[in-house]
Amino acid sequence: MSDRLHATVLEVGPRDGLQNEARALSPEDRIAFIARCVEAGARRIEAVSFVNPKRVPQMAGAEEVMAGVPRRAGVSYSGLVLNRRGLDRALDAGVDEVNVVVVASDTFCVRNQGCTTAEMLDAWDAIASAAADAGVPAGMTIAAAFGCPFEGETPPERVAEIARRAHAAGAFEIALADTIGVGVPGQVRDLTRRVRAAAPGTPLRFHFHNTRNTGYANALTAVDEGVTILDASTGGFGGCPFAPAATGNIATEDLLYALHRGGVETGMDMEAVAETGIWLGGLLGAPVPALLGRAGPF
Amino acid sequence: MSDRLHATVLEVGPRDGLQNEARALSPEDRIAFIARCVEAGARRIEAVSFVNPKRVPQMAGAEEVMAGVPRRAGVSYSGLVLNRRGLDRALDAGVDEVNVVVVASDTFCVRNQGCTTAEMLDAWDAIASAAADAGVPAGMTIAAAFGCPFEGETPPERVAEIARRAHAAGAFEIALADTIGVGVPGQVRDLTRRVRAAAPGTPLRFHFHNTRNTGYANALTAVDEGVTILDASTGGFGGCPFAPAATGNIATEDLLYALHRGGVETGMDMEAVAETGIWLGGLLGAPVPALLGRAGPF
Numbered sequence: 001m002s003d004r005l006h007a008t009v010l011e012v013g014p015r016d017g018l019q020n021e022a023r024a025l026s027p028e029d030r031i032a033f034i035a036r037c038v039e040a041g042a043r044r045i046e047a048v049s050f051v052n053p054k055r056v057p058q059m060a061g062a063e064e065v066m067a068g069v070p071r072r073a074g075v076s077y078s079g080l081v082l083n084r085r086g087l088d089r090a091l092d093a094g095v096d097e098v099n100v101v102v103v104a105s106d107t108f109c110v111r112n113q114g115c116t117t118a119e120m121l122d123a124w125d126a127i128a129s130a131a132a133d134a135g136v137p138a139g140m141t142i143a144a145a146f147g148c149p150f151e152g153e154t155p156p157e158r159v160a161e162i163a164r165r166a167h168a169a170g171a172f173e174i175a176l177a178d179t180i181g182v183g184v185p186g187q188v189r190d191l192t193r194r195v196r197a198a199a200p201g202t203p204l205r206f207h208f209h210n211t212r213n214t215g216y217a218n219a220l221t222a223v224d225e226g227v228t229i230l231d232a233s234t235g236g237f238g239g240c241p242f243a244p245a246a247t248g249n250i251a252t253e254d255l256l257y258a259l260h261r262g263g264v265e266t267g268m269d270m271e272a273v274a275e276t277g278i279w280l281g282g283l284l285g286a287p288v289p290a291l292l293g294r295a296g297p298f
Numbered sequence: 299m300s301d302r303l304h305a306t307v308l309e310v311g312p313r314d315g316l317q318n319e320a321r322a323l324s325p326e327d328r329i330a331f332i333a334r335c336v337e338a339g340a341r342r343i344e345a346v347s348f349v350n351p352k353r354v355p356q357m358a359g360a361e362e363v364m365a366g367v368p369r370r371a372g373v374s375y376s377g378l379v380l381n382r383r384g385l386d387r388a389l390d391a392g393v394d395e396v397n398v399v400v401v402a403s404d405t406f407c408v409r410n411q412g413c414t415t416a417e418m419l420d421a422w423d424a425i426a427s428a429a430a431d432a433g434v435p436a437g438m439t440i441a442a443a444f445g446c447p448f449e450g451e452t453p454p455e456r457v458a459e460i461a462r463r464a465h466a467a468g469a470f471e472i473a474l475a476d477t478i479g480v481g482v483p484g485q486v487r488d489l490t491r492r493v494r495a496a497a498p499g500t501p502l503r504f505h506f507h508n509t510r511n512t513g514y515a516n517a518l519t520a521v522d523e524g525v526t527i528l529d530a531s532t533g534g535f536g537g538c539p540f541a542p543a544a545t546g547n548i549a550t551e552d553l554l555y556a557l558h559r560g561g562v563e564t565g566m567d568m569e570a571v572a573e574t575g576i577w578l579g580g581l582l583g584a585p586v587p588a589l590l591g592r593a594g595p596f
Binding site: 181210211214220247249254257261262290294 | 445450481482509548556590
């Protein structure tokens, strides 16, 4: 085929990959990690989180990180934001885009963010409006879109309704996150269709965890459905606090292997990412969940 | 839907799961493992290998294992066979079916089995004929059907040609094995179509390794293509000697999770399998590659 398929892998390692690790990395180490991602071809990176550093010490020093990341044409840095205070910090720090997380189940939203889903949607409206005034694109990640550790299966109608709110406030992108890694490909297909109908024209992104070994199948199913933006974390770090022994995000290097071998281009260097995964495991003092670095390429 | 989908998971843990582990289990432990699989609902089990115990000491005592496995209506035990001597042992030991492995690439076949693919196909003809005379079904597993550690990508035409030979000699089933875990879903779809055309009417089985995190996506793709028989190994044991640090077979418990949540019934008890995976990890003194036992069900 002359028209090769292309997908964008959004590197979330510096944020979701690190925020639950036992060992917190310094801003310097996080800058070095991000620089390695850029070198390996990443063009969208979730670099920082503007949450309260008392609650998530691993994400402290977001401003220092943003001040030190390599600025290069075509590279976009995203910051996670949950409220107006976070947005102000993100704008001051010079992020290229903001990512607002809305948890789809009330119990999980209250435990994670201290407010119900409805309250978080009101916060989203305010953040989206202020971000638009500042000329910075705001997108929404719908967390626990596949299932909740407290409430079980997430009703897909609820996810679609949240997506409708995202769309109404001008989200430049909507992401569906399987935060606790319970989803299966049939759900990916169903949610893709529902969210596209609820938010017509808004690009869709997926965020998968491989907690129960369904993450890569889900990611490839999303691509099969025409989704072209996928989150992944170098090394596969990013365990879930609700399953402490479980592995985390799908690994960037393993996702690249499956995409490249399946004829989908990403512009990224799989082997360089695998080396960064091993390097990161050394910094974190933790085993690397990604498999490509262990198995080697083919 | 009232017509639920159904898939059969062939438990290969007692053979492929154990044959590369550093610690060899006694026949008694292997019988206990098999009994636990039967209790959890497995109805097809690759229990033993009739290869030379000097070459694969982990598989020594196949006769003792077969003498001790629980005999129950509807449970079928398979033995791996590579030559007439192995077949005679398998028939004497009372297996219900024999599995003949033909490696699709010459270099790998010579290193693994001491003969070329063509020579192994001649051996297959002889084994299939003798098994038919004895009234025992013989099936073929085409190993390295997706790729070879020495020759790279396996030409799919070659796999189809081997399948034609299997079909001509009356194979009751043909399995395609991604022995080194390099395959991706597009290959699964392509090979499924080619082998069905080469061996019309012969049931197709797949055998995936998760060496580079594509195994579960491949398995679910096969089901999507209408394949209803999949190999898996409790706990996900079964590392590949060509990638010593890499993980092995797809894990039975994780495959069951994906199938059951996707609406495909198997008749097996996912949580009982996960407990056996943890038990087996204790016997082997090795970390359990399966994720369900760590993460818990949903």
